Amino acid sequence: MSPVKHVNDFVVKFANVNGSGSASANEMFARSILRMGVPVASRNIFPSNIQGLPTWYEVRVSGKGWLGRRGGVDLMVAMNPQTWDKDIAGIDPGGYLFYDSSKPIPMSRLRDDINILVMPLTEICNSTYSDPRQRQLFKNIIYVGALAQLLGIDRAMLEQMIGAQYKGKDKLIAPNHRALRMGHDYARDNLSGACGLKIEKADAVGDRIFVNGNDAAGLGCVYGGATVAAWYPITPSTSVAEAFAKHCGKYRVDAQSGKNKFAIVQSEDEISAIGTVIGASWNGARAFTATSGPGISLMQEFLGLAYFAEIPAVIIDVQRGGPSTGMPTRTQQADLLICAYASHGDTKHVVLLPEDPKELFEFTALSFDLAERLQTPVFVLEDLDIGMNDWLCDPFTWDDAKVYDRGKVMTAEELEAGKTFGRYLDVDGDAIPWRTLPGTHPTKGAYFTRGTSRDRFAKYSEEGSVYQDNMQRLLRKFETAKTLVPAPVVRRTKEKAKTGVIYFGSTSAAMNEALAALYADGVHLDTLRLRAFPFSDAVVDFINAHNQIFLVEQNRDAQMRSLLVNECGIDPARFISILHYDGTPITARFIIAAIAERIALKSKEAAQ
Amino acid sequence: MTYIAKPKLRHPGIAVNKLGFTHRDYEGSVSTLCAGCGHDSISFAIIQACFELNIEPHRVAKLSGIGCSSKTPDYLLGQSHGFNSVHGRMPSVLTGANLANRELLYMGVSGDGDSASIGLGQFVHCVRRGVNMVYITENNGVYGLTKGQFSATADKGSKSKAGGSNMDSPLDLVSMALMVGATFVGRSFSGDKAQMVPLIMAAMSHPGPAFIDIVSPCVAFNNHAGSTKAYDYVREHNEAVNRLDLMEPREAITVEYAPGTTEEVALHDGSTLRLSKLAADYDPHDRIGAMTYLQNRAAAGELVTGLIYMESGATDMHANLNTVSHPLNRMSEKQLCPGAKGLESFNASHR
Numbered sequence: 001m002s003p004v005k006h007v008n009d010f011v012v013k014f015a016n017v018n019g020s021g022s023a024s025a026n027e028m029f030a031r032s033i034l035r036m037g038v039p040v041a042s043r044n045i046f047p048s049n050i051q052g053l054p055t056w057y058e059v060r061v062s063g064k065g066w067l068g069r070r071g072g073v074d075l076m077v078a079m080n081p082q083t084w085d086k087d088i089a090g091i092d093p094g095g096y097l098f099y100d101s102s103k104p105i106p107m108s109r110l111r112d113d114i115n116i117l118v119m120p121l122t123e124i125c126n127s128t129y130s131d132p133r134q135r136q137l138f139k140n141i142i143y144v145g146a147l148a149q150l151l152g153i154d155r156a157m158l159e160q161m162i163g164a165q166y167k168g169k170d171k172l173i174a175p176n177h178r179a180l181r182m183g184h185d186y187a188r189d190n191l192s193g194a195c196g197l198k199i200e201k202a203d204a205v206g207d208r209i210f211v212n213g214n215d216a217a218g219l220g221c222v223y224g225g226a227t228v229a230a231w232y233p234i235t236p237s238t239s240v241a242e243a244f245a246k247h248c249g250k251y252r253v254d255a256q257s258g259k260n261k262f263a264i265v266q267s268e269d270e271i272s273a274i275g276t277v278i279g280a281s282w283n284g285a286r287a288f289t290a291t292s293g294p295g296i297s298l299m300q301e302f303l304g305l306a307y308f309a310e311i312p313a314v315i316i317d318v319q320r321g322g323p324s325t326g327m328p329t330r331t332q333q334a335d336l337l338i339c340a341y342a343s344h345g346d347t348k349h350v351v352l353l354p355e356d357p358k359e360l361f362e363f364t365a366l367s368f369d370l371a372e373r374l375q376t377p378v379f380v381l382e383d384l385d386i387g388m389n390d391w392l393c394d395p396f397t398w399d400d401a402k403v404y405d406r407g408k409v410m411t412a413e414e415l416e417a418g419k420t421f422g423r424y425l426d427v428d429g430d431a432i433p434w435r436t437l438p439g440t441h442p443t444k445g446a447y448f449t450r451g452t453s454r455d456r457f458a459k460y461s462e463e464g465s466v467y468q469d470n471m472q473r474l475l476r477k478f479e480t481a482k483t484l485v486p487a488p489v490v491r492r493t494k495e496k497a498k499t500g501v502i503y504f505g506s507t508s509a510a511m512n513e514a515l516a517a518l519y520a521d522g523v524h525l526d527t528l529r530l531r532a533f534p535f536s537d538a539v540v541d542f543i544n545a546h547n548q549i550f551l552v553e554q555n556r557d558a559q560m561r562s563l564l565v566n567e568c569g570i571d572p573a574r575f576i577s578i579l580h581y582d583g584t585p586i587t588a589r590f591i592i593a594a595i596a597e598r599i600a601l602k603s604k605e606a607a608q
Numbered sequence: 609m610t611y612i613a614k615p616k617l618r619h620p621g622i623a624v625n626k627l628g629f630t631h632r633d634y635e636g637s638v639s640t641l642c643a644g645c646g647h648d649s650i651s652f653a654i655i656q657a658c659f660e661l662n663i664e665p666h667r668v669a670k671l672s673g674i675g676c677s678s679k680t681p682d683y684l685l686g687q688s689h690g691f692n693s694v695h696g697r698m699p700s701v702l703t704g705a706n707l708a709n710r711e712l713l714y715m716g717v718s719g720d721g722d723s724a725s726i727g728l729g730q731f732v733h734c735v736r737r738g739v740n741m742v743y744i745t746e747n748n749g750v751y752g753l754t755k756g757q758f759s760a761t762a763d764k765g766s767k768s769k770a771g772g773s774n775m776d777s778p779l780d781l782v783s784m785a786l787m788v789g790a791t792f793v794g795r796s797f798s799g800d801k802a803q804m805v806p807l808i809m810a811a812m813s814h815p816g817p818a819f820i821d822i823v824s825p826c827v828a829f830n831n832h833a834g835s836t837k838a839y840d841y842v843r844e845h846n847e848a849v850n851r852l853d854l855m856e857p858r859e860a861i862t863v864e865y866a867p868g869t870t871e872e873v874a875l876h877d878g879s880t881l882r883l884s885k886l887a888a889d890y891d892p893h894d895r896i897g898a899m900t901y902l903q904n905r906a907a908a909g910e911l912v913t914g915l916i917y918m919e920s921g922a923t924d925m926h927a928n929l930n931t932v933s934h935p936l937n938r939m940s941e942k943q944l945c946p947g948a949k950g951l952e953s954f955n956a957s958h959r
């Protein structure tokens with residue numbers, strides 16, 4: 001098999017042992033390619049473990065700017081004996097294997113259709129360093145140095161990056177530079193010309209930023225005006241609360257008094273976290289919690305209360321693999337139904353579906369407006385792929401003319417002027433009632449909030465007609481929500497397509513690449529990217545305008561299909577589900593293969 | 609009986625407090641609890657305490673969970689916002705409400721099922737976080753609304769109305785509150801208004817987590833012989849460690865006590881709490897001593913009531929979190945949003 005040759009378009013995968021210090025070295029490798037002006041998409045595939053279990057870091061290099069996973073591996077940096085066989089098997093034919101040759105590997109554990117790049121890493125480390133921790137850490141830097149030489153990454157730039165990283169810990173700079181150079185020189189002297197993968201300087205990154213979704217969500221909460229956060233640690237959402245704390249430390253400390261314009265409570269569990277969010281929102285503060293699937297399960301009862309008593313709440317759900325503890329460090333889109341219909345009884349909730357960190361930042365800020373306008377829980381449904389990986393996206397922007405929509409809150413002046421207050425009275429025809437905040441007026445506007453049935457003036461009632469009147473209004477309020485949530489993004493091909501594709505969330509990045517490839521092969525598909533539940537009329541129109549819809553999801557049970565069939569009265573046969581749920585982010589190759597296969601089947605059936 | 613409206617007529621000679629409010633202004637809807645229920649006496653004591661303290665009713669937020677006790681906020685302070693939340697989860701809701709606006713008085717009303725069983729976790733965590741509140745449990749040792757099951761505060765060996773014995777050890781919320789850092793802890797008995805009212809007043813004046821456990825017999829399901837939460841039993845085994853009177857600022861002390869048996873404690877709002885010792889060796893400022901005393905008396909079969917512990921100079925969750933004095937719920941985008949300028953440095957640091 002002849003060695004593959006690619007410029008600015010390949011996949012490098014690092015197989016490491018968790019806790020060995022590889023993460024920062026690998027990330028530096030990815031960033032160095034960005035500095036060369038070449039887009040990358042990086043993904044951490046890591047275990048629920050602190051030290052010892054296998055972890056991978058995948059770097060998609062794409063001059064064309066594809067930011068999803070492509071699938072396959074062109075260069076495997078195999079640093080973990082535990083996963084050796086699987087890692088070797090994952091390399092594309094003609095691809096490259098880089099490994100530590102300090103211990104001989106029998107030929108039987110290699111492949112003859114791949115190209116070998118060897119380096120006695122451990123030997124070099126052991127002869128250079130005596131401290132075991134240094135031997136481990138510098139090994140990572142040495143292989144980065146070697147890879148830089150093989151791929152053509154500017155070493156001086158890497159040295160600069162190391163200098164910036166260890167600014168303030170200056171004595172670490174020289175040893176890191178030395179390690180980098182050792183790797184670089186070894187590759188130059190021993191592996192020259194052995195690698196057909198190259199990075200060439202380009203100008204395809206522009207002013208884009210490289211940021212993870214949870215950081216963006218935490219910042220979105222600051223921009224959205226959240227003052228109260230209550231949360232319980234759970235992977236992969238923990239870094240949302242941590243990011244909020246970090247950004248608040250920068251942006252929300254009163255310069256004069258040194259006091260905080262925010263309050264963060266690390267709750268005793270997720271039930272308490274959502275309770276605190278509801279209490280704060282009831283009292284007029286913007287509040288949120290961040291959690292993952294198991295937390296959403298625990299919050300169900302409270303979410304029903306917030307729906308029925310009409311209290312704003314923002315819940316950021318960073319989805320991971322379920323059910324139960326499932327795969328805590330893997331990604332999925334499997335909390336759709338539990339969020340959309342959270343709690344017992346008849347309930348429906350607003351769910352936002354961002355595609356990347358930038359949209360996550362915007363949707364998180366927006367969610368507070370929606371929650372207060374609609375007086376109901378709003379879910380920001382991201383996932384581990386968006387939340388914990390660095391994504392290349394456009395710089396974040398903010399319109400300084402923007403004013404928060406605090407919704408219908410009756411003031412003391414309005415009450416004093418004799419405005420009629422009925423807590424559950426629809427006076428404006430949009431089914432959204434007015435609320436008052438505790439402490440507003442001495443004699444007007446007080447009411448009793450409860451999860452039990454009550455009339456339009458918040459008086460307890462078990463009267464069937466009164467109960468139904470309220471439940472019907474809540475349905476009408478959900479109709480109002482349709483007009484306020486982000487609209488779907490529709491793209492039509494120049495050719496009149498009879499087939500459409502619907503997708504959402506983190507699938508976007510891989511989908512973009514898949515669609516381009518399919519189009520090049522003559523497969524013309526219109527697309528609709530869902531951005532929120534409830535579904536607007538545009539979604540139904542799109543489905544009705546096509547004979548067949550591919551519905552791409554990252555879960556087993558086609559949850560979005562259930563939701564579309566149920567909410568829009570669509571014939572289930574209209575949908576062909578493409579489901580990816582092994583816990584790794586969906587790849588372009590997977591989508592291309594799945595759609596091509598079904599289209600081929602269709603044309604075969606048609607021919608017969 | 610919520611369909612019965614209270615008559616609006618009032619006696620011309622009815623007492624009026626400094627704010628011009630009458631007792632009636634602190635009342636709520638007509639109670640739907642059983643006639644003779646201890647909880648109604650507690651509601652009355654809360655009303656009395658608010659009247660005496662000249663509290664503006666709308667500056668109180670009353671929160672509860674689920675159960676007979678949790679219904680009672682509807683029967684008092686009709687001009688206050690109330691929140692009847694989820695079973696056992698009132699403490700977290702109250703915590704959030706308090707974070708949103710630190711200027712109101714937060715009153716949590718709960719019961720032994722709500723706070724000692726399903727809500728035990730939330731109860732202790734709310735207290736240990738130092739939420740500034742008055743947290744009252746109306747403790748009857750039994751589930752009333754579901755007709756007579758034991759709760760977690762039922763004493764071992766206590767008999768149910770149906771004849772069964774409770775074989776599980778009881779939880780003592782007072783001991784627990786002391787252990788997890790409540791800075792004001794009291795216990796009372798719904799049959800002792802003279803003790804309840806000043807205790808609640810003192811708790812309302814306290815600037816930190818204040819907890820009062822009030823034993824409140826359930827006349828329908830737990831007021832029989834063999835129950836340790838029955839009126840007769842509690843009266844016989846009640847051991848009050850002190851007596852409390854609240855005095856307005858600069859009010860002359862007219863009642864004389866034997867020297868060495870009274871103590872005056874300045875309260876947060878400028879008024880004074882006069883504590884008359886009934887148990888000579890009891891010091892309500894000694895947390896560990898209080899815990900030991902409680903355990904000793906409990907072993908002797910006695911129920912210690914009165915002001916059990918009070919910390920002077922207590923602070924609260926807002927102090928711990930270093931939050932601004934301005935309520936968080938009244939902040940605008942100008943105060944909260946860093947704007948486009950704030951994003952410049954964020955974007956730059958991610959390139």
